[in-house]
Amino acid sequence: MATSPPLVSQAGILQKYFSLDQKGTLIAEYIWIDSEGGTRSKSRTLPEKPYKPEDLPIWNFDGSSTGQAPGDNSDVYLRPVAVFPDPLRRGPNILVLAECWDADGTPNKYNHRHETAKLMAAHAAHEPWFGLEQEYTLLDLNDRPYGWPQNGFPAPQGPYYCGVGAGKVVQRDIVEAHYRACLYAGIKVSGTNAEVMPAQWEFQVGPCVGIEMGDQLWLARFLLHRIAEDFGVKVSVHPKPIAGDWNGAGLHSNFSTKEMRAEGGMAHIEAAIAKLGTRHAEHIAVYGADNEKRLTGRHETGAIDQFTYGVANRGASIRIPRECAAKGYGYFEDRRPASNACPYQITGIIMETIFGPV
Ligand code: ADP
Ligand code: MN
Ligand code: MN
Ligand code: MN
Ligand code: MN
Numbered sequence: 001m002a003t004s005p006p007l008v009s010q011a012g013i014l015q016k017y018f019s020l021d022q023k024g025t026l027i028a029e030y031i032w033i034d035s036e037g038g039t040r041s042k043s044r045t046l047p048e049k050p051y052k053p054e055d056l057p058i059w060n061f062d063g064s065s066t067g068q069a070p071g072d073n074s075d076v077y078l079r080p081v082a083v084f085p086d087p088l089r090r091g092p093n094i095l096v097l098a099e100c101w102d103a104d105g106t107p108n109k110y111n112h113r114h115e116t117a118k119l120m121a122a123h124a125a126h127e128p129w130f131g132l133e134q135e136y137t138l139l140d141l142n143d144r145p146y147g148w149p150q151n152g153f154p155a156p157q158g159p160y161y162c163g164v165g166a167g168k169v170v171q172r173d174i175v176e177a178h179y180r181a182c183l184y185a186g187i188k189v190s191g192t193n194a195e196v197m198p199a200q201w202e203f204q205v206g207p208c209v210g211i212e213m214g215d216q217l218w219l220a221r222f223l224l225h226r227i228a229e230d231f232g233v234k235v236s237v238h239p240k241p242i243a244g245d246w247n248g249a250g251l252h253s254n255f256s257t258k259e260m261r262a263e264g265g266m267a268h269i270e271a272a273i274a275k276l277g278t279r280h281a282e283h284i285a286v287y288g289a290d291n292e293k294r295l296t297g298r299h300e301t302g303a304i305d306q307f308t309y310g311v312a313n314r315g316a317s318i319r320i321p322r323e324c325a326a327k328g329y330g331y332f333e334d335r336r337p338a339s340n341a342c343p344y345q346i347t348g349i350i351m352e353t354i355f356g357p358v
Contacts, residue, residue: 011230018089018090018091022048022091022092024047024048025045025046025047025048026045026046026047026048026091026092026093026094027043027044027045027046027086027089027093027094028043028044028045028046028051028056028093028094028095028096029041029042029043029086029088029089029093029094029095029096030042030043030044030059030078030080030096030098031095031096031097031098031218031219031222032061032078032097032098032099032100033100033110033111033112033218033342034066034067034068034110035066035067035068035109035110036067037237037289037340037342038225039218039221039222039225040061040066041222042061044059048092051083051094051096052083053080053081053082053083053096054080056080056083056096057080058077058078058079058080059077059078059098060075060076060077060078061075061076061078062074062075062076063075063076063100063108068100068108068109068110069102069108073103075103076100076101076102076103076108077100077101077102077103078098078099078100078101079098079099079101080096080097080098081097081098081099081113081215082096082097082215082219083095083096083097084096084097084185084186084187084219085184085185085186086185087180087181087182087184087185087223088181088223088226088227095185095219095222097215097218097219099111099113099114112214112342112344112345112348113211113214113215113344115348116211116214116344116345116347116348116351117211118358119348119351119352119355119357119358120210120211120347120351121210121211122355122358123351123355124210125258126257126258126259126355127209127257127258128209128210128255128256128257128347128351129206129207129208129209129255129256129257129261129331130206130207130208130209130213130253130254130255130343130347130350131190131204131205131206131207131208131253131254131255131331132204132205132206132213132217132251132252132253132254132343132346133202133203133204133250133251133252133253133254134202134203134204134205134217134220134221134237134251134339135195135200135201135202135249135250135251135339136200136201136202136224136235136236136237136249136339137197137199137200137201137235137236137237137238137241137249138170138171138174138199138200138201138228138233138234138235138236139199139233139234139235139236139241140233140234141232141234143234143236145197145198145199145200145241145242146170146171146199146233147170147171147198147199148198148199154198156245157196157197157198157245157246157247160194160195160196160197160198160200161193161194161195161196162193162194163194168194168198169194169198170198170199171199171228171231171233172194173231174224174227174228174231174233175192175194175201175203177227177230177231178203178220178223178224178227178228179192179203181223181227182203182205182219182220182223185219185223187205187216187219187220187223188205188206188207188208188216189203189204189205189220190204190205190206190207191203191204192204195247195249196247196299196300197241197242197246197247197249200241200247200249203220203224205217205220206254207254207256210347211344211347213343213347214342214343214344214347217343218343218344221237236249237249237339237340238290238339238340239288239289239290239291239293239294239338239339239340240290240293240294243293246299247299247300248293248294248299248301248338248339249294249338249339250294250301250335250336250337250338250339251288251337251338251339251340251341251343251346252333252334252335252337253333253334253337253343253346253347253350254331254332254333254334255272255331255332255333255334255350256269256330256331256332257272257354260272260329260330260331260332261329261330261331262329263328263329264328264329265328265329265330266324266325266328266329269320269324269329269330269331269332272332272354273309273318273320273332275353275354276307276317276318276334276350276353276354277307277309278353279349279353280306280307280317282349282353283334283336283349283353284304284336286341286342286345286346286349287336287337287338287341287345287346288337288338288339288340288341289338289340290338290340291304291336291337291338291341292304294338295336297315300314300315301315301335302315302316302317302335302336309332311325312325314335316335317334317335317336318332318333318334318335319332319333319335320332320333321333334346334350
């Protein structure tokens with residue numbers, strides 16, 4: 001596989017500035033979700049001290065520049081909801097995840113966290129655990145999967161999944177850097193692996209409790225884009241980056257409750273799956289754009305217009321892991337969400353369908 005020249009940041013030169021004394025200040029990087037399913041961020045200086053979300057100032061940005069507000073009423077407010085140590089700047093510096101609110105005091109159209117947080121609070125007694133598997137594809141600056149020939153295709157899928165060795169995987173440095181950065185920030189990354197399509201990778205976050213799932217996955221996505229930027233590489237979360245006989249990218253969503261994790265939990269898992277089956281279309285509606293290109297019933301997916309489930313079945317909408325079926329309790333995997341879906345919307349609708357609206 002040919003490579004294109006990387007545009008790397010001057011990280012070595014930066015080091016001498018990063019060791020400078022910050023004179024009692026810290027840099028807070030405020031991060032929010034934009035109208036395109038990406039993250040945006042900007043920095044501000046604050047006095048150095050420990051911060052909880054409620055201690056941090058509400059801030060704002062120009063929503064007309066991000067497609068989140070009209071030009072004649074452009075201020076969108078940033079309300080901090082989670083704070084993480086900053087693995088990029090280190091020292092006392094922090095990453096601040098913020099919800100977007102409009103000037104009239106209502107959640108911004110692209111703020112999917114607010115409603116989901118209410119569902120999580122209302123049903124907290126069930127102790128909902130989520131584990132999300134984020135698949136993504138690394139692209140060069142010409143939007144070609146990294147390492148693919150400029151005119152043509154790599155050899156067919158087979159050697160790449162969990163691959164080891166030159167010609168099988170690319171940009172492992174980004175994967176390693178992202179893994180360490182997530183652990184430093186306190187993200188519950190549970191693992192990572194190379195995927196079936198060359199230049200495609202996956203990391204998993206979880207188990208996370210309730211609203212923490214969306215917060216952690218969005219922070220992990222921010223870090224992935226930011227770290228790949230250092231390497232001059234683009235990250236795509238499109239669910240079918242290359243048409244044809246190439247695997248798409250998903251966001252498999254594993255779920256359990258206190259009841260499902262206990263002896264006899266399979267009855268609760270089956271009852272939940274029955275409820276999911278009654279709202280298939282509503283789930284698909286929030287499980288990511290262009291998902292019809294991925295959920296074809298081929299390439300380890302179920303068909304988009306059918307709800308199916310089965311033990312150890314990777315061609316079904318819902319998979320019950322073999323180990324859980326054998327034990328009689330555990331969790332299930334919703335395989336429908338696309339890699340570009342919003343984790344707040346996924347975890348929110350799972351809660352709503354199983355436990356009812358708030
Ligand atoms: P797969 O076999 O589908 O590739 P992975 O190992 O990639 O699965 O991901 C499984 C995810 O499920 C991980 O994020 C893990 O933390 C999560 N998980 C494990 N047990 C539970 C549970 N009881 N409830 C919810 N999520 C769980
Ligand atoms: Mn300005
Ligand atoms: Mn996986
Ligand atoms: Mn996978
Ligand atoms: Mn999976």
